[in-house]
Amino acid sequence: MSSEAGPKRRWHIAVFLAPAVLVYTALMILPLFGTLKLSLYQNVDQQQVFVGFGNFATLFGDPNWSEAFWRGLKNNFWFFFIHMAVQNPIGIALAAMLSVPALRFKAFYRTAIFIPTILSFVIVGFAWKLILSPLWGIAPGLLDAVGLKHLFKPWLGLEDYALTTIALISVWQYVGIPMMLIYAALLSIPDEVLEAGEIDGITGMKAFWKIKLPLILPSIGIISILTFVGNFNAFDLVYTIEGAMAAPNFSTEVMGTLMFRTFFGHQTQPGDPNMGSAIAMMMFLIILAGVTVYLFLIQTRMRRYQF
Amino acid sequence: MQRVKHNWLNLGLMHLALIAYTIIALFPVVVILINSFKTRKAIFREPLALPTSETFSLVGYETVLKQGDYFLYFQNSLIVTLGSLFFILLFGAMAAFALSEYRFRGNTLMGLYLALGIMIPIRLGTVAILEFMVATGLVNTLWALILVYTASGLPIAVFILSEFMRQVSADLKDAGRIDGLSEYRIFFRLVLPLVRPALATVAVFNMIPIWNDLWFPLVLANSEETKTLTLGSQVFIGQFVTDWNAVLSGLSMAILPVVILYVIFSKQLIRGITSGAVK
Numbered sequence: 001m002s003s004e005a006g007p008k009r010r011w012h013i014a015v016f017l018a019p020a021v022l023v024y025t026a027l028m029i030l031p032l033f034g035t036l037k038l039s040l041y042q043n044v045d046q047q048q049v050f051v052g053f054g055n056f057a058t059l060f061g062d063p064n065w066s067e068a069f070w071r072g073l074k075n076n077f078w079f080f081f082i083h084m085a086v087q088n089p090i091g092i093a094l095a096a097m098l099s100v101p102a103l104r105f106k107a108f109y110r111t112a113i114f115i116p117t118i119l120s121f122v123i124v125g126f127a128w129k130l131i132l133s134p135l136w137g138i139a140p141g142l143l144d145a146v147g148l149k150h151l152f153k154p155w156l157g158l159e160d161y162a163l164t165t166i167a168l169i170s171v172w173q174y175v176g177i178p179m180m181l182i183y184a185a186l187l188s189i190p191d192e193v194l195e196a197g198e199i200d201g202i203t204g205m206k207a208f209w210k211i212k213l214p215l216i217l218p219s220i221g222i223i224s225i226l227t228f229v230g231n232f233n234a235f236d237l238v239y240t241i242e243g244a245m246a247a248p249n250f251s252t253e254v255m256g257t258l259m260f261r262t263f264f265g266h267q268t269q270p271g272d273p274n275m276g277s278a279i280a281m282m283m284f285l286i287i288l289a290g291v292t293v294y295l296f297l298i299q300t301r302m303r304r305y306q307f
Numbered sequence: 308m309q310r311v312k313h314n315w316l317n318l319g320l321m322h323l324a325l326i327a328y329t330i331i332a333l334f335p336v337v338v339i340l341i342n343s344f345k346t347r348k349a350i351f352r353e354p355l356a357l358p359t360s361e362t363f364s365l366v367g368y369e370t371v372l373k374q375g376d377y378f379l380y381f382q383n384s385l386i387v388t389l390g391s392l393f394f395i396l397l398f399g400a401m402a403a404f405a406l407s408e409y410r411f412r413g414n415t416l417m418g419l420y421l422a423l424g425i426m427i428p429i430r431l432g433t434v435a436i437l438e439f440m441v442a443t444g445l446v447n448t449l450w451a452l453i454l455v456y457t458a459s460g461l462p463i464a465v466f467i468l469s470e471f472m473r474q475v476s477a478d479l480k481d482a483g484r485i486d487g488l489s490e491y492r493i494f495f496r497l498v499l500p501l502v503r504p505a506l507a508t509v510a511v512f513n514m515i516p517i518w519n520d521l522w523f524p525l526v527l528a529n530s531e532e533t534k535t536l537t538l539g540s541q542v543f544i545g546q547f548v549t550d551w552n553a554v555l556s557g558l559s560m561a562i563l564p565v566v567i568l569y570v571i572f573s574k575q576l577i578r579g580i581t582s583g584a585v586k
Contacts, residue, residue, distance in 0.1 A: 020398040118515050
């Protein structure tokens, strides 16, 4: 904070800011307004006609649309729930083990467990599709080895199981993220704090629950909101495994696949950018609502510790 | 004595749990890789066995190399990822410097405006982005992807980099000014080298999602010449669903370069994530 120069010398500020602001405005902010505008219009005889909230009325009023939308939203919540209930606890547990100072081969475990995270949805989707395929028989073979063959089902092809299976595949892929972030947070706890606890007889598991966990709560909050934004944006994994039609029988439909099909059309139905934009705006509002709740209700109440 | 024994038991259990999870994490990848080197019969008869001299076969790789232009796809992915990272770091660092170094009207507002994008998924503007690219003639060029990824990477880059730039000593910059360096030189010669670790963190954060993205290549650049590796393997594998050799080899060829790059850079990557990530 040193520049007190007159207006003549301050052109460089504009020069420094311009490229970022231009690219960001042109490709992020304006398109978002473009989507908003599209969602308020409808194509009538090749002409874009302003219809106000007409598209939203269709989305919620027309049973064909509202059914698809609520199904997608419900599935998004289920997707998010599985991630919160499975991915984040496993990630925290792995990080807690990795942060034990006496543990050896840390670098190996960390590197290996993070590998799925660097793979694309395409690879992950197809790889699991093959492994769970009844044709190939790896999954039934493995279950057979432990005497549980009767439990095998073609999970990805059954309406009751497909979405949960995809969510678990996504958990498998992304467990590395909470692991790394929590690991970093655990490393930043100063030794003195833990030593003070030790003097008071708080060690082992007790130290984790009583000292470390409260200290890493802010990181868990950040991970939760990252998970929320990521999950309500989900598309790629469902698209690679089940296609744009969210097979079987739309049971794996998330808002992302509904938006994609509506935008670009599928098979016999032509694309409808206006309705697609209406769905995109709803996704935006839901994500915004989640982020707002986090910022104003959760983050402000969370205690932060400064060392 | 009692305590030491207890620790050994605990450590043993932890190793057991970590090894178990490592197997879960690597199993699908290993299965795909080993089966890509086997004959069709062996793939089905003994999917978990390593290829032997009898079952070894490269027929899948031959199909892949004949059909899809994997080297072109790989090159496209590399250009898009490196190009986007270059602009994210350059533009992001410039904006972060302006925000952290100078006091001017609207500074806070500008910071908030740029930070807004951290929480907005850029996909929601897809239709308007597509229209923009069509209007500017950039559709089906790698530039379309580079611009989109630059825009979506900038908010977090500005946010992280300005945190770091605030810590650069003011004395150093003032000394530079007394020596007659221009503001641009102070930025490029003094500040940029000092925030190199932060630049690495930002690069690490952006690299994987850009490389792996399927949505924008599908929408903006799906011509044969501009396919990225992710899109290319998606299309290719979709066409060959019944040719297991080809599918497994196609998958392996998408996995191998990423995993090799990752193992080489994993130290920097993990250091990047664990240094600036949680602040």
